Amino acid sequence: MQSALIVGKKICSSLLLRNWVRPLSAASDKLTNVEVNDKTGFAKLTMNRPPVNGLNLDLLRDLHQSIQDIEKNKCRGLILTSASNTIFSAGLDIMEMYKPDQERLKQFWTALQDVWLALYGSAVPTAAAINGHSPAGGCLLAASCEYRVMLPKYTIGLNETQLGIVAPKWFMSTFRNVLPRRIAEQALTQGKMFTSDEALKIGLVDELAATKEEALLKCEKFFASFAKTDPIARYLTKKQLRHNDIKELLDEKVQDVENFVLFVNQPSVQKGLGLYLESLKKKAK
Numbered sequence: 001m002q003s004a005l006i007v008g009k010k011i012c013s014s015l016l017l018r019n020w021v022r023p024l025s026a027a028s029d030k031l032t033n034v035e036v037n038d039k040t041g042f043a044k045l046t047m048n049r050p051p052v053n054g055l056n057l058d059l060l061r062d063l064h065q066s067i068q069d070i071e072k073n074k075c076r077g078l079i080l081t082s083a084s085n086t087i088f089s090a091g092l093d094i095m096e097m098y099k100p101d102q103e104r105l106k107q108f109w110t111a112l113q114d115v116w117l118a119l120y121g122s123a124v125p126t127a128a129a130i131n132g133h134s135p136a137g138g139c140l141l142a143a144s145c146e147y148r149v150m151l152p153k154y155t156i157g158l159n160e161t162q163l164g165i166v167a168p169k170w171f172m173s174t175f176r177n178v179l180p181r182r183i184a185e186q187a188l189t190q191g192k193m194f195t196s197d198e199a200l201k202i203g204l205v206d207e208l209a210a211t212k213e214e215a216l217l218k219c220e221k222f223f224a225s226f227a228k229t230d231p232i233a234r235y236l237t238k239k240q241l242r243h244n245d246i247k248e249l250l251d252e253k254v255q256d257v258e259n260f261v262l263f264v265n266q267p268s269v270q271k272g273l274g275l276y277l278e279s280l281k282k283k284a285k
């Protein structure tokens with residue numbers, strides 16, 4: 001595993017916390033970084049896969065491990081954010097889907113399912129400090145959290161239909177958990193990307209913040225709003241509200257992988273992904 005777990009920015013000597021620190025590989029290899037504030041118990045989970053935090057198999061596995069670690073340690077809040085100054089996450093790494101190795105393709109989708117199940121169903125309160133663009137899979141991660149604070153002048157949305165791909169049901173239920181059904185339907189069918197202001201207006205994000213620091217503080221303030229609640233009662237309430245969405249994927253997990261593999265391998269989808277990748281590369285030149 002390549003992620004780093006840092007408690008209070010130092011290795012703690014107590015047995016409990018020592019168990020909790022995962023050894024690092026070379027620092028440059030880290031794809032996620034977890035810092036836990038030992039006073040508040042809030043964990044900051046930072047995605048760090050330059051240039052755009054494209055969600056490839058390795059980053060997804062790393063994210064899953066980090067979410068599980070945060071949960072096991074009974075942190076009091078998880079804030080998902082990005083090490084980039086302009087991109088939260090560009091969504092799924094299209095290279096994983098274009099001319100794919102078939103076995104890896106299955107592992108890739110399974111890893112995405114596992115991240116979603118862990119984040120959407122997390123017992124720990126979750127928030128996203130969206131400090132950059134957040135299309136597609138990036139939006140899915142943010143929308144899976146319970147609270148979102150976004151910096152101005154970026155974009156967020158599930159743009160799959162603009163790419164000629166279809167968001168699976170659990171992407172859609174995540175959106176529907178946040179947005180009124182009619183707005184979710186329009187946004188999903190149009191593949192609409194919202195500006196930060198628009199996202200605030202429709203309720204896709206809860207607040208805007210001028211800086212990343214302010215966004216993190218606002219996320220912490222959200223966690224503080226649970227100070228007078230019982231954590232178990234809080235979790236069981238969230239669990240019941242999200243139960244049907246989670247059960248739907250759990251019941252169809254294998255079939256969902258098969259659907260994805262079948263869909264992605266269609267020649268028309270491959271052609272579309274190839275053209276889209278080309279357009280991204282041309283834009284970068």
Ligand SMILES: CCCCC/C=C\C/C=C\CCC/C=C/C(=O)SCCNC(=O)CCNC(=O)[C@H](O)C(C)(C)COP(=O)(O)OP(=O)(O)OC[C@H]1O[C@@H](n2cnc3c(N)ncnc32)[C@H](O)[C@@H]1OP(=O)(O)O
Pocket residue numbers: 051052054086087089090091092093094095133135136137138159160163165166167168259260261263264277280281283284285
């Ligand atoms: C009825 C049947 C239903 C069945 C359904 C079953 C299954 C469902 C099937 C499929 C579902 C798939 C769901 C897909 C979800 C996704 O997340 S797809 C990814 C969508 N992402 C995007 O569209 C974002 C594309 N990127 C951008 O818009 C921009 O790059 C940006 C994020 C706004 C950043 O812009 P900028 O800072 O200007 O950076 P560049 O554009 O220059 O990019 C830098 C390099 O990164 C490469 N890149 C960017 N995004 C991606 C990506 N998503 N994947 C791979 N690579 C990416 C870009 O090409 C540049 O590369 P080079 O430096 O040129 O090499």
